[in-house]
Amino acid sequence: MVDIGTQKMHDGVTRPLPPVILGKLGEDPKKKTLLIYGHMDVQPALKSDGWDTDPFVLTEKDGKMFGRGSTDDKGPVLGWVNVIESYQKTNTEIPINIKFCLEGMEESGSVNLEGVVRGRPDFFETNVDWVCISDNYFLGKSKPCVTYGLRGQMYFYIEVVCAKQDLHSGVFGGSVHEATVELSHIFASMVEPNGKIKVPGVMDQVDPVTDEELETYKTIDFSIEDFRGDLAAAKLTEDNKADLLMRRWRFPTLSVHGWQGAFAEPGEKTVIPGKVIGKFSIRLVPSMTFDHVEKAVVSHVMKVHESLGTQNEVKCYLAKKPGRPWKAETSTPNFQAAINAVTDVWGVKPDLTREGGSIPITLVFEEVTKKSVLLLPMGSCDDGAHSQNEKLNRINYTKGMEVFANYINRLGKE
Amino acid sequence: MVDIGTQKMHDGVTRPLPPVILGKLGEDPKKKTLLIYGHMDVQPALKSDGWDTDPFVLTEKDGKMFGRGSTDDKGPVLGWVNVIESYQKTNTEIPINIKFCLEGMEESGSVNLEGVVRGRPDFFETNVDWVCISDNYFLGKSKPCVTYGLRGQMYFYIEVVCAKQDLHSGVFGGSVHEATVELSHIFASMVEPNGKIKVPGVMDQVDPVTDEELETYKTIDFSIEDFRGDLAAAKLTEDNKADLLMRRWRFPTLSVHGWQGAFAEPGEKTVIPGKVIGKFSIRLVPSMTFDHVEKAVVSHVMKVHESLGTQNEVKCYLAKKPGRPWKAETSTPNFQAAINAVTDVWGVKPDLTREGGSIPITLVFEEVTKKSVLLLPMGSCDDGAHSQNEKLNRINYTKGMEVFANYINRLGKE
Structure with missing residues (x-):
């Protein structure tokens, strides 16, 4: 249990953060070692958000296990534990050493995890041969994949103050430059409804799309029409598979999450x-850098604010530690073991995919271990991570555990 | 106690609405009758909104009585009760008959009150000579006023649906036309940060400003600099007294209150x-009509939505019954009694003011009783009705009650 310090909460109380759990199973010098990462914290969830069942009571229905964290990321973590238990209960030797790194602050930007990984070279730099993270999802509902890329993330706040307290809109309406109105104008200046980012400079560092990359999208199993139908969206931002996947994987996006302080x-x-x-985040892709994006965003917001002439008090700043984007080499033995394990269990060669989401620690593992890091998802695209009615399919859970065991066995032969 | 029916609440439960209370004190046919209106419901308030004290425990400090409803409108209602009690305890004959109409749904648009007033001609049409409403505020902090005009109100919702549920911004960012982004664009198209309404047609029916009206603003005691300082606003929408008062009283405004459903x-x-x-409201002035404004707003929102090309599901509609604007004749004996009562008690002639806020029932009283209706405020401009730390000054409360008694005595001589 590694203490990662305390945090002053929004209610003013300082509380200890959940410790990072480091575990070792086997230290056989004749065996190689797999480092497994997972997290046990979850996104906020209230029944009143629109859940059909209590989000914190796992409820199975029609082969789906509903509950906050079922797919992100308690299910996969429990899957690894079950696999190890099955080796033990059947008296089967695990052919590799295993290390675990489990944290409880992933949904809040993996607070202080980087410090732990960089500060414990005995655990992370020495005796690690491969790294596996199971904290993402299939591209579709049923075809498995192995993932070699992630977007990073920068989460921003824009504070707008127009008066020292809330005002009666009858008595004061017409006299102040309303904060909500200024914020609406600022957000409208930053992004088009079709998702195109309008903040000058933000797209500058995005790697150009190569013909070779374009080619890879052709074979990926992905139905844009199914995807649209599942969201019940009338129209997507792109109308063909490659463009839509690129919008989700390899171009940055700007999402507006909400307003705090308004009704x-x-x-x-x-x-x-x-x-x-106002709260928004930008998903980053190679080769965008924090400094460049932060400067571009803050300077744009302040420029728009100036142009609106309100003289309101406006601040724009990063709300939490940003996460870098990541893209891996897929020809490594680690990737090959995972790809073959999936092929064995599911009877189909997995798609090699990237992800729109962010797992900031991925890059740190790669840097510190200097070994191949991969993402081996358990859940499906429609699991609703971060949403109402988050679930994990029972079939994904059982086959996912078979894949973990098969992967361990294959690594044992390396 | 007049039953005004039930309401299906947001939690799905149907509850009885608080009844309207009608009261009579004295039915002497030789005396004339004053109808007094007040309300006992309040705006929502949570300590966590930023109150320094429990909003539902009246707390006095430095001559200020803090608590939700202290000024809007429990304080004034209690004031009338105290005045009557003082007549009774001193065995003084009340020189007029008094009728009370007290409701509990004012902050929700006076649900069904209009029906009660129109449906009980025995109470409202017969034997009423004057009407007095104490549910507004001084223009400044200390100089009293009598009020002859109010803005009306129309409260709108704009619903934007981009997907059937909330989505993970990493996994789905870039694929949908985000509802929050579309809403930002729609709001930005409706109003400038300086409060100028951009919805075509909304300003069409506003009465033009006459030279005579302009003249009246000159003598009103109002410091634009004090007003600005109290709000701690860096800059107001207008930089001179007359223009700012007109923006607050006699021009419509559009306020954006918040987003429901976002983080x-x-x-x-x-x-x-x-x-x-998205929630916003428009404050109406003479001679704007509901139909015209509603059509202009809905058509603008739908036109902007079409032009954004999102194909999201967008609806714009009135969220509650609108309230009409009101402007009264000030030469009536009712107004003169109130003006003279204030002059006696405060030693200064009150300003004749209009109000930016809305008390929809005012017009209904005028129509049904066919008598002079006036507003006789008790609280000050900085009381923070609808805001955190709402208060009523003790001096306003005590002098306010003296004014009520003096006004009753003067009406008794009519």
Whole structure:
């Protein structure tokens, strides 16, 4: 249990952070070692968000196991534990040494995990041969994949203050430059409804698309029409497979998550919020850098604010530690073992995919271990990680565990 | 106690609405009758909104009585009760008959009150000579006023649905036309940060400003600099007294209150909301009509939505019954009694003011009673009705009650 310090919470109370758990199973010098990463914290969830069942009681229905964290990432972590238990209960020797690194702050940007990984060379630099992270999803609902790329993330706040407190909209409406209105104008200036980022400079560092890369999208099993139908979206931002996958994997996106400080409950409150915090994030791709993006965003927001002439108090800043994008070499024995394990268990060669999401620690593992890192997903695309009614299919869970065991056995032959 | 029916709440449960209370004190046919209106419901308030004290425990400090409803409108209602009690305890005959109409749904648009007022001619049409409403505020902090105009209100929702549920912004970012982004564009198209309404047609019916009206602003005691300082706003939308008062009283305004369905809590949730409801209201002035404004707003929102090309599901509609604007004749004996009562008690002639806020029932009282209706405020401009730390100054409360009694005595001589 590695202490990662405390955090002053939003209620003003300082609480200890959940420790990082480091575990070793086997230290046989004749065996190679796999480092497994997972996380046990989850996104916020309330029944009133629109869940059909209590988000914190695992509920199985029609082969689906519903519950917050079922797919992201408690299910996969438990899968590894079950696999090890099955070796033990059948008195089967595990052909490799295993190390675990489990954390409880992933959904908050893996607070202090980088420090742990860099600060414990005995654990992470020495005696690690491969790294496996199971914290993402199939591209579709049923065809498995192995993942070699991730987007990074920068989460920003824009604070706008127009008055020292909330104001009655009848008494004060028309006299102040409303914070919510200024924020609407700022957001509208940053991104088009079709997702195209309008902040000058943000696209500058994005790697150009090569013909070779374009070629890879052709064979990937992905139905854009199924994807659209599952979301119940009338129209997607792109109308063909390659363009849509590229929008999700290899181009940056800007998402507007919400407003803090404005009226957000049901009903009609007639207030002019005195202070509103707009929240948005940008997903990063190779070779975007934090500094460049932060400067571009902050300078754009302040420029737009100036041009609006409100003289409101406006601040734009990073809300948490950003996460870098990642792209791996897939010809390594680690990748080959995973690809072959999936092929054995599912009877189909997995697609090699990238992911739109962010697992910031991936890059740190790669840097510190100097070994091949891969993502071996257990869940499907429609699991609803971060959403209402998050679930993990029972078949994904059972086959996923078979894949883990097959992968361990294959690594044991390396 | 007049039953006004039930309402299906946002939690799905149908509950009885608080009844309207009608009261009579005295039915002496030789005396004339004053109808007094007040309300006992309040705006929502949570300590966590930023209150220094429990909003539902009246707390006095430095001559200020803090608590939700202290000024809007429990304080004034209690004031009338105290005044009557003082007549009774001193064995003084009340020189007029008094009728009370107290409701509990004012902050939700006075649900069904209009029906009660129109449906009980025995109470409202017969034997009413004057109407007095104490549910507004001084223009400044200390100089009293009597009020002859109010803005109306129309409260709108804009629903934008981009997907059937919330989406992980990493996995889905870049593929959908985000509801929050479309809403930002729609809001930005409706109003400038300086409050100028951009919805075509909304300004068409606004009465033109006459030279005579302009003249009246000159003598009103109002410091634009104090007003700005109290709000801690760096800059107001207008830089002179008359223009600012007109923006607050006699021009319509559009306020954006918030988003329902997006992430609104502290912290960093990385979600693309599937459905967001944007909430805004327009304050109406003579001679704007509901039909015209509603058509203009809905047609503009749908036109902007079409032009954005998202094919999201977008709806714009009135969230509750709208309230009409009101402007009264000030030469009536009712107004003169109120003006003279204030002059007696405060030693200064009150300003004749209009109000930016809405008390929809005012017009209904005027129509049904066919008598002079006036607003006689008790609280000050900085009381923070609808805001955090709402308060009523003790001096306003005590002098306010003296004004009520003096006004009753003067009406008794009519």
